[in-house]
Amino acid sequence: MEWFEEWFDSKYYHILYKNRNDEEAKSFIDYLVTEIDLKKEAKVLDLACGKGRHSQYLSTLGYHVKGVDLSKNSIEEAKKLKGEHLSFEVQDMRNSFAENEFDLVANLFTSFGYFDSLSENLTVLRNIENMMTEDGCFVIDFMNVEKVIRTLKADGDIDIDGVNFKITRRIEQGNIIKDIHINDKGEKFHFQEKVQALTIDNFKELINKTDLIIDKFYGDYKLSNFDADVSDRLIIVGSKW
Ligand SMILES: C[S@@+](CC[C@H](N)C(=O)[O-])C[C@H]1O[C@@H](n2cnc3c(N)ncnc32)[C@H](O)[C@@H]1O
Structure with a gap:
Protein backbone atom coordinates (compact mmCIF):
# COMPACT_ATOMS: atom_id res chain seq x y z
CA MET A 1 0.00 0.00 0.00
CA GLU A 2 1.22 3.53 -0.78
CA TRP A 3 1.94 5.83 2.20
CA PHE A 4 -0.87 8.24 1.30
CA GLU A 5 -3.45 5.42 1.11
CA GLU A 6 -2.50 4.19 4.55
CA TRP A 7 -1.73 7.34 6.56
CA PHE A 8 -4.61 9.63 5.54
CA ASP A 9 -7.12 6.83 6.13
CA SER A 10 -5.80 5.95 9.59
CA LYS A 11 -7.45 7.08 12.81
CA TYR A 12 -4.11 8.51 13.97
CA TYR A 13 -3.97 10.99 11.09
CA HIS A 14 -7.33 12.31 12.22
CA ILE A 15 -6.22 12.51 15.85
CA LEU A 16 -2.98 14.33 14.98
CA TYR A 17 -4.72 16.88 12.77
CA LYS A 18 -8.04 17.15 14.61
CA ASN A 19 -7.54 20.84 15.24
CA ARG A 20 -7.12 21.78 11.60
CA ASN A 21 -7.93 25.41 11.19
CA ASP A 22 -11.48 25.82 9.88
CA GLU A 23 -11.49 29.59 10.30
CA GLU A 24 -8.38 29.93 8.15
CA ALA A 25 -9.98 27.67 5.53
CA LYS A 26 -13.11 29.85 5.40
CA SER A 27 -11.18 33.08 5.20
CA PHE A 28 -8.99 31.65 2.40
CA ILE A 29 -12.11 30.66 0.44
CA ASP A 30 -13.53 34.18 0.89
CA TYR A 31 -10.35 35.72 -0.55
CA LEU A 32 -10.21 33.13 -3.33
CA VAL A 33 -13.76 33.41 -4.67
CA THR A 34 -13.42 37.20 -4.67
CA GLU A 35 -10.06 37.11 -6.44
CA ILE A 36 -11.20 34.75 -9.20
CA ASP A 37 -14.68 36.30 -9.27
CA LEU A 38 -16.39 32.93 -9.07
CA LYS A 39 -19.93 33.35 -10.32
CA LYS A 40 -22.94 32.39 -8.21
CA GLU A 41 -23.95 28.73 -8.49
CA ALA A 42 -20.63 27.80 -10.10
CA LYS A 43 -19.69 24.12 -9.93
CA VAL A 44 -16.68 23.42 -7.77
CA LEU A 45 -14.59 20.29 -7.40
CA ASP A 46 -12.66 20.03 -4.12
CA LEU A 47 -10.03 17.52 -5.25
CA ALA A 48 -8.60 15.69 -2.19
CA CYS A 49 -11.16 17.30 0.10
CA GLY A 50 -10.29 15.41 3.29
CA LYS A 51 -13.20 15.75 5.70
CA GLY A 52 -14.69 18.50 3.57
CA ARG A 53 -13.94 21.72 5.46
CA HIS A 54 -13.49 23.84 2.29
CA SER A 55 -16.32 22.06 0.45
CA GLN A 56 -18.86 22.75 3.14
CA TYR A 57 -18.00 26.43 3.37
CA LEU A 58 -18.12 26.78 -0.42
CA SER A 59 -21.60 25.28 -0.40
CA THR A 60 -22.77 27.82 2.19
CA LEU A 61 -21.71 30.52 -0.29
CA GLY A 62 -24.15 29.09 -2.85
CA TYR A 63 -21.75 27.06 -4.98
CA HIS A 64 -22.51 23.54 -6.17
CA VAL A 65 -19.73 21.51 -4.64
CA LYS A 66 -18.40 18.01 -5.05
CA GLY A 67 -15.67 16.90 -2.66
CA VAL A 68 -13.63 13.82 -3.50
CA ASP A 69 -10.89 12.04 -1.65
CA LEU A 70 -9.12 8.69 -1.73
CA SER A 71 -9.66 8.14 2.01
CA LYS A 72 -12.91 6.26 2.67
CA ASN A 73 -12.89 7.33 6.33
CA SER A 74 -12.55 11.00 5.42
CA ILE A 75 -15.39 10.77 2.92
CA GLU A 76 -17.57 9.02 5.49
CA GLU A 77 -16.93 11.91 7.88
CA ALA A 78 -17.50 14.51 5.17
CA LYS A 79 -20.85 12.96 4.30
CA LYS A 80 -22.06 13.87 7.79
CA LEU A 81 -21.76 17.56 6.84
CA LYS A 82 -24.99 19.20 5.84
CA GLY A 83 -25.25 21.55 2.93
CA GLU A 84 -27.28 22.30 -0.13
CA HIS A 85 -25.71 21.21 -3.42
CA LEU A 86 -22.96 19.45 -1.51
CA SER A 87 -21.86 15.90 -2.26
CA PHE A 88 -18.87 13.72 -1.49
CA GLU A 89 -17.43 10.58 -2.98
CA VAL A 90 -14.32 8.45 -2.94
CA GLN A 91 -12.16 9.14 -6.00
CA ASP A 92 -8.50 8.94 -6.91
CA MET A 93 -7.06 12.14 -8.39
CA ARG A 94 -4.99 9.98 -10.73
CA ASN A 95 -8.27 9.30 -12.56
CA SER A 96 -10.41 11.73 -14.48
CA PHE A 97 -14.02 11.19 -13.45
CA ALA A 98 -15.78 14.09 -15.18
CA GLU A 99 -15.46 16.05 -18.40
CA ASN A 100 -15.62 19.84 -18.85
CA GLU A 101 -17.77 20.02 -15.76
CA PHE A 102 -16.29 22.26 -13.07
CA ASP A 103 -15.89 26.04 -13.08
CA LEU A 104 -13.30 25.64 -10.35
CA VAL A 105 -11.09 22.67 -9.52
CA ALA A 106 -9.41 23.26 -6.18
CA ASN A 107 -6.58 21.15 -4.80
CA LEU A 108 -6.00 22.56 -1.35
CA PHE A 109 -3.64 22.31 1.60
CA THR A 110 -0.71 20.40 0.10
CA SER A 111 -2.67 17.65 -1.62
CA PHE A 112 -0.20 17.39 -4.51
CA GLY A 113 3.19 15.74 -5.10
CA TYR A 114 2.45 12.49 -3.30
CA PHE A 115 3.43 10.01 -5.95
CA ASP A 116 6.72 8.27 -6.66
CA SER A 117 7.03 9.40 -10.23
CA LEU A 118 6.93 12.96 -11.49
CA SER A 119 4.84 11.81 -14.44
CA GLU A 120 1.94 11.06 -12.09
CA ASN A 121 1.87 14.78 -11.24
CA LEU A 122 1.32 15.38 -14.91
CA THR A 123 -1.54 12.88 -14.93
CA VAL A 124 -3.19 14.79 -12.07
CA LEU A 125 -2.77 18.12 -13.90
CA ARG A 126 -4.22 16.66 -17.12
CA ASN A 127 -7.16 15.31 -15.15
CA ILE A 128 -7.74 18.74 -13.62
CA GLU A 129 -7.65 20.25 -17.11
CA ASN A 130 -10.07 17.64 -18.41
CA MET A 131 -12.56 18.17 -15.60
CA MET A 132 -12.56 22.00 -15.89
CA THR A 133 -15.00 23.84 -18.13
CA GLU A 134 -13.43 25.75 -21.04
CA ASP A 135 -13.42 29.03 -19.10
CA GLY A 136 -12.92 27.33 -15.76
CA CYS A 137 -10.17 27.92 -13.30
CA PHE A 138 -7.90 25.79 -11.10
CA VAL A 139 -6.16 26.38 -7.79
CA ILE A 140 -3.30 24.38 -6.35
CA ASP A 141 -2.41 25.32 -2.80
CA PHE A 142 1.04 23.90 -2.03
CA MET A 143 3.69 24.72 0.56
CA ASN A 144 6.57 27.07 -0.25
CA VAL A 145 9.21 24.36 -0.16
CA GLU A 146 12.08 26.83 -0.23
CA LYS A 147 10.98 28.22 3.12
CA VAL A 195 5.80 14.91 -0.40
CA GLN A 196 7.83 15.96 -3.42
CA ALA A 197 9.66 19.24 -2.73
CA LEU A 198 8.18 20.99 -5.77
CA THR A 199 9.42 24.54 -6.31
CA ILE A 200 7.76 27.28 -8.31
CA ASP A 201 10.02 26.32 -11.26
CA ASN A 202 8.97 22.67 -11.00
CA PHE A 203 5.33 23.75 -11.18
CA LYS A 204 5.99 26.05 -14.14
CA GLU A 205 7.74 23.22 -15.96
CA LEU A 206 4.96 20.72 -15.21
CA ILE A 207 2.13 23.07 -16.11
CA ASN A 208 3.90 24.04 -19.33
CA LYS A 209 3.52 20.43 -20.44
CA THR A 210 -0.27 20.70 -20.25
CA ASP A 211 -2.89 22.95 -21.79
CA LEU A 212 -3.24 24.79 -18.52
CA ILE A 213 -1.81 28.26 -17.98
CA ILE A 214 -0.70 29.95 -14.80
CA ASP A 215 -2.47 33.23 -14.15
CA LYS A 216 -0.83 34.11 -10.86
CA PHE A 217 1.15 32.84 -7.89
CA TYR A 218 0.20 33.84 -4.35
CA GLY A 219 2.11 33.33 -1.10
CA ASP A 220 -0.45 32.99 1.67
CA TYR A 221 -4.12 32.51 2.47
CA LYS A 222 -4.77 36.23 2.16
CA LEU A 223 -3.49 35.95 -1.40
CA SER A 224 -0.48 38.22 -0.94
CA ASN A 225 2.11 38.07 -3.71
CA PHE A 226 4.43 35.05 -3.65
CA ASP A 227 7.94 35.67 -2.35
CA ALA A 228 10.15 32.55 -2.09
CA ASP A 229 12.03 34.06 0.87
CA VAL A 230 9.10 34.74 3.13
CA SER A 231 5.89 33.15 1.85
CA ASP A 232 4.46 30.18 3.71
CA ARG A 233 2.42 28.91 0.78
CA LEU A 234 2.75 28.61 -2.97
CA ILE A 235 -0.77 29.06 -4.33
CA ILE A 236 -1.17 28.70 -8.07
CA VAL A 237 -4.25 30.04 -9.82
CA GLY A 238 -4.70 29.28 -13.50
CA SER A 239 -6.99 28.53 -16.37
CA LYS A 240 -7.11 26.69 -19.72
CA TRP A 241 -5.43 27.87 -22.90
C1 LIG B 1 -3.12 17.22 3.50
S1 LIG B 1 -4.67 16.50 3.26
C2 LIG B 1 -5.67 17.87 2.80
C3 LIG B 1 -7.14 17.59 2.93
C4 LIG B 1 -8.08 18.78 2.68
N1 LIG B 1 -7.87 19.38 1.37
C5 LIG B 1 -7.96 19.82 3.77
O1 LIG B 1 -7.53 20.94 3.48
O2 LIG B 1 -8.30 19.53 4.90
C6 LIG B 1 -4.42 15.61 1.75
C7 LIG B 1 -5.61 14.77 1.28
O3 LIG B 1 -5.28 14.17 0.02
C8 LIG B 1 -5.95 12.92 -0.05
N2 LIG B 1 -5.36 12.09 -1.12
C9 LIG B 1 -4.13 11.51 -1.10
N3 LIG B 1 -3.93 10.86 -2.26
C10 LIG B 1 -5.04 11.02 -3.00
C11 LIG B 1 -5.43 10.58 -4.29
N4 LIG B 1 -4.61 9.83 -5.03
N5 LIG B 1 -6.64 10.93 -4.77
C12 LIG B 1 -7.49 11.68 -4.00
N6 LIG B 1 -7.17 12.13 -2.78
C13 LIG B 1 -5.97 11.81 -2.27
C14 LIG B 1 -5.75 12.38 1.34
O4 LIG B 1 -6.60 11.29 1.64
C15 LIG B 1 -5.96 13.61 2.21
O5 LIG B 1 -7.32 13.72 2.62
Missing part, protein backbone atom coordinates in the same frame (compact mmCIF):
# COMPACT_ATOMS: atom_id res chain seq x y z
CA VAL A 148 10.00 24.80 4.47
CA ILE A 149 13.47 23.43 3.72
CA ARG A 150 15.18 26.48 5.19
CA THR A 151 13.20 26.34 8.43
CA LEU A 152 12.74 22.57 8.76
CA LYS A 153 12.26 21.55 12.37
CA ALA A 154 13.82 18.11 12.64
CA ASP A 155 11.90 16.68 15.61
CA GLY A 156 8.63 17.01 17.44
CA ASP A 157 6.92 15.16 20.27
CA ILE A 158 3.25 15.64 21.09
CA ASP A 159 0.52 13.91 23.12
CA ILE A 160 -3.05 14.10 21.84
CA ASP A 161 -5.98 12.17 23.35
CA GLY A 162 -3.56 9.90 25.22
CA VAL A 163 -1.63 9.04 22.05
CA ASN A 164 2.04 9.97 21.75
CA PHE A 165 3.34 11.13 18.36
CA LYS A 166 7.09 11.42 17.74
CA ILE A 167 7.75 13.17 14.49
CA THR A 168 11.02 13.46 12.61
CA ARG A 169 11.48 15.39 9.37
CA ARG A 170 14.14 15.24 6.71
CA ILE A 171 14.79 16.01 3.06
CA GLU A 172 15.76 13.02 0.97
CA GLN A 173 16.06 12.72 -2.81
CA GLY A 174 13.83 15.69 -3.52
CA ASN A 175 11.16 14.67 -1.01
CA ILE A 176 10.14 16.17 2.32
CA ILE A 177 9.76 13.15 4.55
CA LYS A 178 7.97 13.10 7.87
CA ASP A 179 8.23 9.92 9.96
CA ILE A 180 5.50 9.58 12.54
CA HIS A 181 6.11 7.10 15.36
CA ILE A 182 3.02 6.47 17.44
CA ASN A 183 2.66 5.01 20.89
CA ASP A 184 -0.98 4.33 21.73
CA LYS A 185 -0.96 2.98 25.30
CA GLY A 186 1.92 0.65 24.53
CA GLU A 187 0.82 -0.25 20.98
CA LYS A 188 3.32 1.09 18.47
CA PHE A 189 2.77 2.20 14.89
CA HIS A 190 4.82 3.93 12.23
CA PHE A 191 3.57 6.05 9.34
CA GLN A 192 5.31 8.25 6.83
CA GLU A 193 4.41 11.35 4.84
CA LYS A 194 6.47 11.84 1.71
Whole structure:
Protein backbone atom coordinates (compact mmCIF):
# COMPACT_ATOMS: atom_id res chain seq x y z
CA MET A 1 0.00 0.00 0.00
CA GLU A 2 1.22 3.53 -0.78
CA TRP A 3 1.94 5.83 2.20
CA PHE A 4 -0.87 8.24 1.30
CA GLU A 5 -3.45 5.42 1.11
CA GLU A 6 -2.50 4.19 4.55
CA TRP A 7 -1.73 7.34 6.56
CA PHE A 8 -4.61 9.63 5.54
CA ASP A 9 -7.12 6.83 6.13
CA SER A 10 -5.80 5.95 9.59
CA LYS A 11 -7.45 7.08 12.81
CA TYR A 12 -4.11 8.51 13.97
CA TYR A 13 -3.97 10.99 11.09
CA HIS A 14 -7.33 12.31 12.22
CA ILE A 15 -6.22 12.51 15.85
CA LEU A 16 -2.98 14.33 14.98
CA TYR A 17 -4.72 16.88 12.77
CA LYS A 18 -8.04 17.15 14.61
CA ASN A 19 -7.54 20.84 15.24
CA ARG A 20 -7.12 21.78 11.60
CA ASN A 21 -7.93 25.41 11.19
CA ASP A 22 -11.48 25.82 9.88
CA GLU A 23 -11.49 29.59 10.30
CA GLU A 24 -8.38 29.93 8.15
CA ALA A 25 -9.98 27.67 5.53
CA LYS A 26 -13.11 29.85 5.40
CA SER A 27 -11.18 33.08 5.20
CA PHE A 28 -8.99 31.65 2.40
CA ILE A 29 -12.11 30.66 0.44
CA ASP A 30 -13.53 34.18 0.89
CA TYR A 31 -10.35 35.72 -0.55
CA LEU A 32 -10.21 33.13 -3.33
CA VAL A 33 -13.76 33.41 -4.67
CA THR A 34 -13.42 37.20 -4.67
CA GLU A 35 -10.06 37.11 -6.44
CA ILE A 36 -11.20 34.75 -9.20
CA ASP A 37 -14.68 36.30 -9.27
CA LEU A 38 -16.39 32.93 -9.07
CA LYS A 39 -19.93 33.35 -10.32
CA LYS A 40 -22.94 32.39 -8.21
CA GLU A 41 -23.95 28.73 -8.49
CA ALA A 42 -20.63 27.80 -10.10
CA LYS A 43 -19.69 24.12 -9.93
CA VAL A 44 -16.68 23.42 -7.77
CA LEU A 45 -14.59 20.29 -7.40
CA ASP A 46 -12.66 20.03 -4.12
CA LEU A 47 -10.03 17.52 -5.25
CA ALA A 48 -8.60 15.69 -2.19
CA CYS A 49 -11.16 17.30 0.10
CA GLY A 50 -10.29 15.41 3.29
CA LYS A 51 -13.20 15.75 5.70
CA GLY A 52 -14.69 18.50 3.57
CA ARG A 53 -13.94 21.72 5.46
CA HIS A 54 -13.49 23.84 2.29
CA SER A 55 -16.32 22.06 0.45
CA GLN A 56 -18.86 22.75 3.14
CA TYR A 57 -18.00 26.43 3.37
CA LEU A 58 -18.12 26.78 -0.42
CA SER A 59 -21.60 25.28 -0.40
CA THR A 60 -22.77 27.82 2.19
CA LEU A 61 -21.71 30.52 -0.29
CA GLY A 62 -24.15 29.09 -2.85
CA TYR A 63 -21.75 27.06 -4.98
CA HIS A 64 -22.51 23.54 -6.17
CA VAL A 65 -19.73 21.51 -4.64
CA LYS A 66 -18.40 18.01 -5.05
CA GLY A 67 -15.67 16.90 -2.66
CA VAL A 68 -13.63 13.82 -3.50
CA ASP A 69 -10.89 12.04 -1.65
CA LEU A 70 -9.12 8.69 -1.73
CA SER A 71 -9.66 8.14 2.01
CA LYS A 72 -12.91 6.26 2.67
CA ASN A 73 -12.89 7.33 6.33
CA SER A 74 -12.55 11.00 5.42
CA ILE A 75 -15.39 10.77 2.92
CA GLU A 76 -17.57 9.02 5.49
CA GLU A 77 -16.93 11.91 7.88
CA ALA A 78 -17.50 14.51 5.17
CA LYS A 79 -20.85 12.96 4.30
CA LYS A 80 -22.06 13.87 7.79
CA LEU A 81 -21.76 17.56 6.84
CA LYS A 82 -24.99 19.20 5.84
CA GLY A 83 -25.25 21.55 2.93
CA GLU A 84 -27.28 22.30 -0.13
CA HIS A 85 -25.71 21.21 -3.42
CA LEU A 86 -22.96 19.45 -1.51
CA SER A 87 -21.86 15.90 -2.26
CA PHE A 88 -18.87 13.72 -1.49
CA GLU A 89 -17.43 10.58 -2.98
CA VAL A 90 -14.32 8.45 -2.94
CA GLN A 91 -12.16 9.14 -6.00
CA ASP A 92 -8.50 8.94 -6.91
CA MET A 93 -7.06 12.14 -8.39
CA ARG A 94 -4.99 9.98 -10.73
CA ASN A 95 -8.27 9.30 -12.56
CA SER A 96 -10.41 11.73 -14.48
CA PHE A 97 -14.02 11.19 -13.45
CA ALA A 98 -15.78 14.09 -15.18
CA GLU A 99 -15.46 16.05 -18.40
CA ASN A 100 -15.62 19.84 -18.85
CA GLU A 101 -17.77 20.02 -15.76
CA PHE A 102 -16.29 22.26 -13.07
CA ASP A 103 -15.89 26.04 -13.08
CA LEU A 104 -13.30 25.64 -10.35
CA VAL A 105 -11.09 22.67 -9.52
CA ALA A 106 -9.41 23.26 -6.18
CA ASN A 107 -6.58 21.15 -4.80
CA LEU A 108 -6.00 22.56 -1.35
CA PHE A 109 -3.64 22.31 1.60
CA THR A 110 -0.71 20.40 0.10
CA SER A 111 -2.67 17.65 -1.62
CA PHE A 112 -0.20 17.39 -4.51
CA GLY A 113 3.19 15.74 -5.10
CA TYR A 114 2.45 12.49 -3.30
CA PHE A 115 3.43 10.01 -5.95
CA ASP A 116 6.72 8.27 -6.66
CA SER A 117 7.03 9.40 -10.23
CA LEU A 118 6.93 12.96 -11.49
CA SER A 119 4.84 11.81 -14.44
CA GLU A 120 1.94 11.06 -12.09
CA ASN A 121 1.87 14.78 -11.24
CA LEU A 122 1.32 15.38 -14.91
CA THR A 123 -1.54 12.88 -14.93
CA VAL A 124 -3.19 14.79 -12.07
CA LEU A 125 -2.77 18.12 -13.90
CA ARG A 126 -4.22 16.66 -17.12
CA ASN A 127 -7.16 15.31 -15.15
CA ILE A 128 -7.74 18.74 -13.62
CA GLU A 129 -7.65 20.25 -17.11
CA ASN A 130 -10.07 17.64 -18.41
CA MET A 131 -12.56 18.17 -15.60
CA MET A 132 -12.56 22.00 -15.89
CA THR A 133 -15.00 23.84 -18.13
CA GLU A 134 -13.43 25.75 -21.04
CA ASP A 135 -13.42 29.03 -19.10
CA GLY A 136 -12.92 27.33 -15.76
CA CYS A 137 -10.17 27.92 -13.30
CA PHE A 138 -7.90 25.79 -11.10
CA VAL A 139 -6.16 26.38 -7.79
CA ILE A 140 -3.30 24.38 -6.35
CA ASP A 141 -2.41 25.32 -2.80
CA PHE A 142 1.04 23.90 -2.03
CA MET A 143 3.69 24.72 0.56
CA ASN A 144 6.57 27.07 -0.25
CA VAL A 145 9.21 24.36 -0.16
CA GLU A 146 12.08 26.83 -0.23
CA LYS A 147 10.98 28.22 3.12
CA VAL A 148 10.00 24.80 4.47
CA ILE A 149 13.47 23.43 3.72
CA ARG A 150 15.18 26.48 5.19
CA THR A 151 13.20 26.34 8.43
CA LEU A 152 12.74 22.57 8.76
CA LYS A 153 12.26 21.55 12.37
CA ALA A 154 13.82 18.11 12.64
CA ASP A 155 11.90 16.68 15.61
CA GLY A 156 8.63 17.01 17.44
CA ASP A 157 6.92 15.16 20.27
CA ILE A 158 3.25 15.64 21.09
CA ASP A 159 0.52 13.91 23.12
CA ILE A 160 -3.05 14.10 21.84
CA ASP A 161 -5.98 12.17 23.35
CA GLY A 162 -3.56 9.90 25.22
CA VAL A 163 -1.63 9.04 22.05
CA ASN A 164 2.04 9.97 21.75
CA PHE A 165 3.34 11.13 18.36
CA LYS A 166 7.09 11.42 17.74
CA ILE A 167 7.75 13.17 14.49
CA THR A 168 11.02 13.46 12.61
CA ARG A 169 11.48 15.39 9.37
CA ARG A 170 14.14 15.24 6.71
CA ILE A 171 14.79 16.01 3.06
CA GLU A 172 15.76 13.02 0.97
CA GLN A 173 16.06 12.72 -2.81
CA GLY A 174 13.83 15.69 -3.52
CA ASN A 175 11.16 14.67 -1.01
CA ILE A 176 10.14 16.17 2.32
CA ILE A 177 9.76 13.15 4.55
CA LYS A 178 7.97 13.10 7.87
CA ASP A 179 8.23 9.92 9.96
CA ILE A 180 5.50 9.58 12.54
CA HIS A 181 6.11 7.10 15.36
CA ILE A 182 3.02 6.47 17.44
CA ASN A 183 2.66 5.01 20.89
CA ASP A 184 -0.98 4.33 21.73
CA LYS A 185 -0.96 2.98 25.30
CA GLY A 186 1.92 0.65 24.53
CA GLU A 187 0.82 -0.25 20.98
CA LYS A 188 3.32 1.09 18.47
CA PHE A 189 2.77 2.20 14.89
CA HIS A 190 4.82 3.93 12.23
CA PHE A 191 3.57 6.05 9.34
CA GLN A 192 5.31 8.25 6.83
CA GLU A 193 4.41 11.35 4.84
CA LYS A 194 6.47 11.84 1.71
CA VAL A 195 5.80 14.91 -0.40
CA GLN A 196 7.83 15.96 -3.42
CA ALA A 197 9.66 19.24 -2.73
CA LEU A 198 8.18 20.99 -5.77
CA THR A 199 9.42 24.54 -6.31
CA ILE A 200 7.76 27.28 -8.31
CA ASP A 201 10.02 26.32 -11.26
CA ASN A 202 8.97 22.67 -11.00
CA PHE A 203 5.33 23.75 -11.18
CA LYS A 204 5.99 26.05 -14.14
CA GLU A 205 7.74 23.22 -15.96
CA LEU A 206 4.96 20.72 -15.21
CA ILE A 207 2.13 23.07 -16.11
CA ASN A 208 3.90 24.04 -19.33
CA LYS A 209 3.52 20.43 -20.44
CA THR A 210 -0.27 20.70 -20.25
CA ASP A 211 -2.89 22.95 -21.79
CA LEU A 212 -3.24 24.79 -18.52
CA ILE A 213 -1.81 28.26 -17.98
CA ILE A 214 -0.70 29.95 -14.80
CA ASP A 215 -2.47 33.23 -14.15
CA LYS A 216 -0.83 34.11 -10.86
CA PHE A 217 1.15 32.84 -7.89
CA TYR A 218 0.20 33.84 -4.35
CA GLY A 219 2.11 33.33 -1.10
CA ASP A 220 -0.45 32.99 1.67
CA TYR A 221 -4.12 32.51 2.47
CA LYS A 222 -4.77 36.23 2.16
CA LEU A 223 -3.49 35.95 -1.40
CA SER A 224 -0.48 38.22 -0.94
CA ASN A 225 2.11 38.07 -3.71
CA PHE A 226 4.43 35.05 -3.65
CA ASP A 227 7.94 35.67 -2.35
CA ALA A 228 10.15 32.55 -2.09
CA ASP A 229 12.03 34.06 0.87
CA VAL A 230 9.10 34.74 3.13
CA SER A 231 5.89 33.15 1.85
CA ASP A 232 4.46 30.18 3.71
CA ARG A 233 2.42 28.91 0.78
CA LEU A 234 2.75 28.61 -2.97
CA ILE A 235 -0.77 29.06 -4.33
CA ILE A 236 -1.17 28.70 -8.07
CA VAL A 237 -4.25 30.04 -9.82
CA GLY A 238 -4.70 29.28 -13.50
CA SER A 239 -6.99 28.53 -16.37
CA LYS A 240 -7.11 26.69 -19.72
CA TRP A 241 -5.43 27.87 -22.90
C1 LIG B 1 -3.12 17.22 3.50
S1 LIG B 1 -4.67 16.50 3.26
C2 LIG B 1 -5.67 17.87 2.80
C3 LIG B 1 -7.14 17.59 2.93
C4 LIG B 1 -8.08 18.78 2.68
N1 LIG B 1 -7.87 19.38 1.37
C5 LIG B 1 -7.96 19.82 3.77
O1 LIG B 1 -7.53 20.94 3.48
O2 LIG B 1 -8.30 19.53 4.90
C6 LIG B 1 -4.42 15.61 1.75
C7 LIG B 1 -5.61 14.77 1.28
O3 LIG B 1 -5.28 14.17 0.02
C8 LIG B 1 -5.95 12.92 -0.05
N2 LIG B 1 -5.36 12.09 -1.12
C9 LIG B 1 -4.13 11.51 -1.10
N3 LIG B 1 -3.93 10.86 -2.26
C10 LIG B 1 -5.04 11.02 -3.00
C11 LIG B 1 -5.43 10.58 -4.29
N4 LIG B 1 -4.61 9.83 -5.03
N5 LIG B 1 -6.64 10.93 -4.77
C12 LIG B 1 -7.49 11.68 -4.00
N6 LIG B 1 -7.17 12.13 -2.78
C13 LIG B 1 -5.97 11.81 -2.27
C14 LIG B 1 -5.75 12.38 1.34
O4 LIG B 1 -6.60 11.29 1.64
C15 LIG B 1 -5.96 13.61 2.21
O5 LIG B 1 -7.32 13.72 2.62
